[in-house]
Amino acid sequence: MTAKRPSVRLKAPKVVRAPRGWRVSLGRLSHRLGHRSEWLAAALLMLKGYQILGFRLKTRAGEIDLLARRGRTLAVVEVKRRSTMDQALAALGPDQYARLLAAGRAVLRQRPSLAGHLLRIDIVALAPRRFPRHRRDVNRGRA
Numbered sequence: 001m002t003a004k005r006p007s008v009r010l011k012a013p014k015v016v017r018a019p020r021g022w023r024v025s026l027g028r029l030s031h032r033l034g035h036r037s038e039w040l041a042a043a044l045l046m047l048k049g050y051q052i053l054g055f056r057l058k059t060r061a062g063e064i065d066l067l068a069r070r071g072r073t074l075a076v077v078e079v080k081r082r083s084t085m086d087q088a089l090a091a092l093g094p095d096q097y098a099r100l101l102a103a104g105r106a107v108l109r110q111r112p113s114l115a116g117h118l119l120r121i122d123i124v125a126l127a128p129r130r131f132p133r134h135r136r137d138v139n140r141g142r143a
Helices: 022-047 085-089 094-110
Strands: 051-058 063-070 073-081 118-126 133-135
Touching: 022 051, 022 063, 022 073, 022 118, 022 133, 063 094, 073 085, 073 094, 085 118, 085 133, 094 118
Parallel strands: 073 118
Antiparallel strands: 051 063, 063 073, 118 133
16 A cells, blocks of 8 residues: 655745835935826816816827816826926927827717817926926927
């Protein structure tokens, strides 16, 4: 007769996580600053008479920070926070502009109530110790 061997249980290796370093803390801080900046931009736009329709809307084309409406104009608003106002105003590149335009068009297709609105890409630039600047219709400066 053969003797039964005792069953051996194998243990999974213990996962050792690296200590959370400065990169994680910096990412968390940037995330919080981004949300605060979007709320500040929304407050500025509401003071200017805009109705905020959405925050951080996700489409297949990309993410829209703020979607605002004033009259028959639908503004896709990109919020940029940088160390200087000039850097913030120059932070919207041609690739991101094209993605925002495609995302805005997707929103117009998905929401029949917005049919007939004029689509526009805006930017709200923020910098430390500076009043936020709202630049309307940033596509005018593009070829």
